[in-house]
Amino acid sequence: MLLDFERLGGLRWLLGAIGTLACAFLLLPIVFIVLLSFGSSRWLIFPPPAWTLKWYGEFFANPQWIQSVLASAKVGILVAVCSVVLGFWSALAITRGTFPGKSILRVFLLMPMVLPVVVLAVGIYSLFLRVGLNGTLAGFVLAHLVIALPFSVIVIGNALLNFDKAIEDAAILCGASSLQAKLRVTIPAIRFSLFTAAIFSFLASWDEIVIAIFMASPTLQTFPVKIWTTLRQDLTPVIAAASSLMVLLTIVLLLISALLMRRRG
Known part of the structure; x- marks a missing residue:
């Protein structure tokens, strides 16, 4: 028995070491980008010869960067709202519905998570080009909604499975309609999950670049597309500053999502 405990302890140390190496492999490039954004060199040189906030000043002074950030924020917020609304009713149909083809509907809704993004981008681009939505705000929202909806x-769906439907039935017995019971009982009870779904949907749109490259136009470019096009033209530390701000917002939203999930638990 003692030998088993010793082996278990050694296995835990090994798994911990592997996990630490995996985290370092994933996080070190981000750390380097953040450090380069404070470097004084005009080129991306590490270690930087000195430290400065110059590149962040150039970022906020450039109206094109600010316009791309506002475009991404606008698209992301609209995608989050639409994703939560459609996701709630879709999850309700999947978790409580008893109709033919429910399994097919579930697969259809979750399919964008497993399909290659390039395949989705080409298909969406071809369709939207025919209907005149390419390069428009509505086109961006619909395209990003395809990849954001599965998260919602x-x-x-998990929140509805953990929700006691008897509470909703009690509201109906007290005189509320089925819709009123869902709006006044079910939705407030799973509000933290709705907020979490909105955050994940926003991030799915905020960080997306492949579909956004196909959908972009000279008058409408999202933040990741602006970073990509600038990177192809000039290797300036402003790109590192922009990437650092994007990572910072993503981390803040993920922390908020984690706090909401913890509070729900």
Whole structure:
């Protein structure tokens, strides 16, 4: 028995070491980008010869960068709202519905998570080009909604499975309609999951670049597309500053999502 405990302890140390190396492999490039954004050199040189906030000043002074950030924020917020609304009713149909083809509907809603993004981008680009939505705000929202909706369906679906439907039935017995019971009982009870789904949907749109490259136009470019096009033209530390700000917002939203999930638990 003592030998088993010793082996278990050694296995834990090994798994901890592997996990630490994996985290370092994933996080070190981000750390280097953040450090380069404070470097004084005009080129991306590490270690930087000195430290400065000059590149962040150039970023905020450039109206094109600010316009791309506002475009991404606008698209992301609209995608989050639409994703939560559609995700709630879709998850409700999947978790409580008893109709033919429910399994097919579930697969259809979750399919964008497993399909290659390039395949989705080409298909969406071809379709939107025919209907005149390419390069428009509505086109961006619909395109990003395709990849954001599965996150809402999963998060909200899990919340509905853990919700006691008897509470909703009691509201109906007290005189509320089925819709009123869902709006006044079910939705407030799973509100933290709705917020979490909105955050994940926003991030799915905020960080997306492949579909956004196909959908972009000279008058409408999202933040990741602006970073990509600038990177192809000039290797300036402003790109590192922009990437650092993007990572910072992503981390803040993920922390908020983690706090909401913890509070729900």
